[in-house]
Amino acid sequence: MPAQPPPVAVEEPGPDLTGPLSWQKLENIESWLDTAQSQRTPEFRIELELQLHEGRVTFAQRDAERANVPHDALRVRLEAARDGFRSLLARNTLMPGQTARAQIGLRASESLLATLTKPTATKPALIVVDRSRWGALSPVPSRLTPLKGQWSRITLHHSAEESSDGKGGSVEDSAHTLRLIQKFHMETGHTWGDIGYHFLIDSGGRIFEGRELKWQGAHAGGKDGSNNTQNIGICMLGDFLRRPPTPAALKSLELLVADLRARFPIAANRLFAHTEFTGSECPGPFLIDWVKKHR
Ligand SMILES: [Zn+2]
Structure with missing residues (x-):
């Protein structure tokens, strides 16, 4: 009888990353990043933070082209992505490929933010x-x-x-x-x-x-x-x-x-x-x- 492999420690499941990019997938990543498990796997955490911020920029670019989301809402989403890329780059623990992705994402979020209209606070509210x-x-x-x-x-x-x-x-x-x-x-x-x-x-x-x-x-x-x-x-x-x-x-x-x-x-x-x-x-x-x- 062949030897059985040693038992593997049961881990909490990671986020569901199957299927194409979707809001659901980004939400899964976000909630996983809040778990204790994500703190124990720093390399995987960096990868998923990158995917989260890249996903936010992709959705923002798409919504900006379709002009179907108020600029104030797009701004909030893009600022979250931009700050996320900045925080990743500040950590100095990224692989070279990940550093390049974070730099590309940072530039994309900054340039899209520059195209949005000024925040509503400076505009009269429409009642x-x-x-x-x-x-x-x-x-x-x-x-x-x-x-x-x-x-x-x-x-x-x-x-x-x-x-x-x-x-x-x-x-x-x-x-x-x-x-x-x-x-x-x-x-x-x-x-x-x-x-x-x-x-x-x-x-x-x-x-x-x-x-x-x-x-x-x-x-x-x-x-x-x-x-x-x-x-x-x-x-x-x-x-x-x-x-x-x-x-x-x-x-x-x-x-x-x-x-x-x-x-x-x-x-x-x-x-x-x-x-x-x-x-x-x-x-x-x-x-x-x-x-x-x-x-
Ligand atoms: Zn008429």
Whole structure:
């Protein structure tokens, strides 16, 4: 009978590293690095720290290209990777190949960080009045189309009602106007599943949440509503055929468009005025010029 190999000391399992790079894999590495076992195997620990930080940089590069993560969030992830590479390089216990990887990773995280916009602390916060605040009716999901893919364009409208202007009016005045628009879109004028626009801005510069961004809008027409595909609808409350919106409303519009461009892959030239789809007068000459200047 062949001799049995000597019994091996049972170790706690290491992190699951099977399969392609994934957030799950990075989380497995992170929790393993917190264990006592990782302290007893310093060479393996260095290798896994490298993989963790390299993974963070890879994901950040991918998300930066897709423009689907706010820069503030990307910044936090990249700073963690950068500090991790720095700490590895400071230890002087890396193999030459590992030193090279850490240097490459450090440079990649630093150069990507330099391309991100400044932290939000220096920007005015974007405050959006949510649906419950204006008394929105519940949406009817069976009459709505879920967003397919990513938001890729923005279209500007005006509500074309002098009565909805409410210049300097209270949030209640504008909330009342929004309820009327929603009722018109869902009951009296159309049978849509919700208010057609995703955002509405009043003369005081308040930004209201309209249709939730998980649904396509109903605002730009086209065959079977095709112009609404991946198209965020913004409506300026008021009639702007003969006068411009207030400076406060325009400032909020600028902030909202910038915020949406930072969150979604919307190219600079994919900002439109309603009239470009339908030939209507909407949103009036001043806002049509505004759109042309901002793309
Ligand atoms: Zn319009």
